[in-house]
Amino acid sequence: MTLNLQKSDLVYWISGLAVLVFVAWRAWYMAPYQDEISTFFFYVQPGAINPYSAHLDANNHVVNSLLSFWSYRVFDSPEFFFVRLPNVLAFCLLLFYLHRLGSLFESSIKSLWFRLAVICCIYTISFFSLSRGYGLSYAFLAGAMFHLLAMGNRHQTLHLLAGLANISLAAWSNLSQLLLLLVLAGLFLIRSLSDRKRTLPHILFWTVLAGIPLSLAIDYSLLLDEKGLLYLGESSGLFSRCVAPLLNQILPGSVFRFTFFALLLLSTAHIGYQGFHTRKLTHSGLLSLLFWSGLFGMVLSHWLMGTNYPVGRALFHLYLVALFQIFFWIDTISLRLFPIVGAVFVLPFVIQLLTGLNDDFVPMWRETTMSREFVAVIDEGKPEDRLPLVMTSPIMDFSYNHFNFIDQKNYNVAQGAQHSEAADFLILNEWSAPPNPDRYQQLLVSPTTNTALYKRREELQWILHETQSFDSTIVFAEKFHALKPVRTGGHQDTSFRVDVACDIDMQTSDAEIFLVLELRSSSEERLVYLPYELRRIQALSAMHEFEKSFFIEEHSGNGTNIHVYFWSPSGDSAVIRKLRVDFYKSESIKESTRDSAELFESSTRRSRQQRLSNSSVTLSSATG
Template identity: 25%
Template sequence: MNQTNTSSKIATWAFFLALLIYAILRAWFVEPIHDEVATYFHYIETGEIKGGRSLMDANNHLLNSWLGNFSYRLFGEHFFLFRFPSILCFCLYFWSSRKLTSNLNLGLWGELCFVALNTIPWIFDYFSYTRGYGLGIGFFMAGLFQLSMWLKEKHTGHLILVLFFFYLAVLSNLTYLITSLMVIGYIAFMTLLHAKKIGVKALVFHGFLLLVFCFSILPLIEFSFALKEAGALYYGSLDGLWWVTGKTLSKYILFYDANWLRIAYCLIGLIGAIILFIQWKKESWVQFLSSTSFWVSMLIGGNILAILILAKIMKVNYPEDRAAMYLVPLSILALTTLFAQSKISKYFLVVLVLFPVSFLVKLNLNTSIFSPDDRMSEEFYTTAMKDLKPNQTVSIYPIMQLTYSLFERTNPNHVEKHIGTVQKDFLPSSDLILTKTTYLFSKDDISMYDVVAEDPASTYIALRRKKPFQQVQLFDSIGKTRESDDEYISFYGGPIRPEWRNKQIQINLKGHLKTDKELNDFNMVVATNDSTEQNLRYDYQNIRWYVGENVQQFKLNYPYAARNFKNEESQLIIYIWNPERKHFKLTNPSIEIIELK
């Protein structure tokens, strides 16, 4: 028996170390995904995380943003360090799932459940990101384990840890809010059920702890409502539980999302409900309500009911993929604890082998299961930008905007940062086009371009003009040096001249900027209005994304690739938007408009 335990411990530690090393390698080598860079630019670098001028966006996972900002203030910009808390939460997730599944006493099926929980490729990816999902699910699993221990031992220490871990889970990601409230209600009910056994003092103390948790979580509930009011809970849709939640989870978990799966899920759920009913008939009420199979099933059913109520009554979108991530480990636990009870149904648990097999197939150090097309590799960037001249234009597909600007910022060879123009469609007036192969259509004439870089993992492609444009100057103006703290600093404001229309146009904006404070929002804006002053075009780039917050003087060189001016566009307005009213000095501002032939 001791030899078996020793072998099991060695195997567990070997499994843990292998996964830990893999998570560390991914955190080091895998390039930041768009959402990570957005978190860095909007929250980690600025420190504006909650309240004030902080950006109201669901991308702001509070604990992750605070930890990232703390790391940034100590060590500067390093994504591995920003990702390090997620690696630590993998350790918490691993050992909590180990303890939880061991306590189930299900033998081989419990071991298979444990392996499956730790080899879900999609979820494992998040343990190498600076996102709240890895943090949240780590604390979530720790909370589930402590809940099982509290139900078993009724020890106050376990209850404190349950509340602590679930609070951190919600602080990491608001998607755990409903689950946390359900757990609180369940603990309150079970406390009353065992009131005589627990004793009056312990009963009062348990009640006090639950109240403290509820009051401490109120600011997070208010924050979630503030996000909803700001329109920041845009992820997902109201198209239906299967179409938004079930289908996307299937896509990333099973790598298959055919509609017949919803029938299979319903049948599995029905069989599970029957097994749960049989268990209830065999056991006492107290034993049944304390069982892992019951409370895991309760959390699944309660969450699905809450999702439906929020969607139908409050018009909150059905959660899509990662916003419903918590349902995956809950489903694996429910499947195992229920189906392992029957001599026949337990063999269905062989399907859990899918997870370690798919994990091995998906091993990599350069991409991800979710949104591989949201990541720009350094090799792609370097190859695409090679020999590009400062006055040549770059148009960028929107999802590339932040990752591109991060590479520009850290490129030591680009003293003058090459500011790009965000363009979703193919723009033939650009010298270099960074887009996706999936967004190049047959109507797009790319005969004048060479493919200079391509990344199959992200579907990114870089197109460079075979021959440079011939340039004809249409307008040139040099402004006066100015020093102020105005919110708007004009480069040009006037009519779109007839000779600028129906032509491929490039606008060159130059100057030297100096400020005595750190940058945050400092935006270069190119806009057009119609004759009634209605805005028709609004292109902007935050200069801080390119130069960093600590750079207090730099040369501005923005070769803007303009889409053809439409007939209804009558006014061209070009300015720097300085919403924080930072004091600055702009020397030799100039604008040049040229025709490209």
């Protein structure tokens, strides 16, 4: 089975371009995730580039933060696509390096299967639609592996320089690859020393481009570990808790996973046998050495330093190296069966990609995002005389609240919780139990994520309980500025609504200022704690007209006081004018004044106009 080289390249580039369009399309339409939003506010928006002086967190994928900052500043748009743009462009880099790796194959058809196995894996390409460092690191890792394999040919110094640069960029894009990259850097050093005429300059290049950056990456990792920030992972069960769950997400079907393991072990045994008898290190031999050294280093680090075994996306780089090993080994086998094996291996990826096309979510975070339609429907169906009260399943509130920033509108705040009887709207994923159907009707449901939007059948009637207003200007640079506590009366099963309106002048664009609501008992025990960072729940350009509405539910009857205060953990200052806080209490209910059927039809028309496709969300009319 043969395929002309030019034809195989044509098939690859057409496929790659199609996948690139999908990656960019999803980067544009998909709602931002919690980690992306944190990256934006901690590093991108303030331009906090130096990892040692910026907010210390493993969430800071430094190269991603830097490139996203540049992209955000150049395009000067609140659309999250421009924060994700560096990762979309990194997919182009991956396509280029896969093409160059494919040129090292003897068989054009096997080269094509290898490249398609990478770009048609929906788990792999998902990271290129996100503002995270994983996609960048995979592209740089592919580049480093190409330059390592190509060093035996011409332009050894050029391959050394480019390979080491890719290693350092990969490390600072994703620190979870660090052990593997140290092995890779060592292989570059060993191969570079084979040219004795250039030993000294090669050692100098290695020190500057890899030795220093990797040493700093190790130092930064140790700092994160010292602060207890490297918590992602498992303390035991490398295969059962780490490898198996990852492969379950990547490889569809147990037969497919068994085939992958069989090919990995068979290729390793054959490569070892060949290397022992020929005393030569082939391309597949180098990749096998890299894979098993990286795996051994991870186990050794766990036993000697107590580090957690990486899970999920933090382990994915080893899968890529294993996949490269398998296909480069298949290229050395002349049996007619093996091109067919390659085709069979790629086919499930293609089917999974075509059947999994969506702009709602990425596979590893399926339950923690929402469609833009949900926000549009809530905005359409909100109460006429006040802001809507919205509750989401935990973590999803980050996405909802960021639409205030993206759309430069006031959709109010979503509160993340497991249950509510006071909210006007509920956005619930599979983690949360559905609400009481007598009180809430379903408006939308996404067939891809099963996330559903519910609306309260009858609005709660809110009675004004107390008002606090301050006409004078309040300037604070202290850690706290508290309002007078409001007594609640200590009733069971009571809901309170707190409306806050004021003009705020943030002294800096990255000011870390929170509005906090607490429900406390008579003994000052904190029963409810709701902190909201101001820049996360309202666009800075509209901050001078801050207006939000919150709800607090009290079921025990122990809550006696509601406390509202502004808080800056870093001591940032702000100027507050015309502050008014209204406290409401729910007493009775009234029938909703809006017809749910009209709301449903209106939201459907609006959704179709705003999206390229309406296939990702199914609208179901409310019943009862």
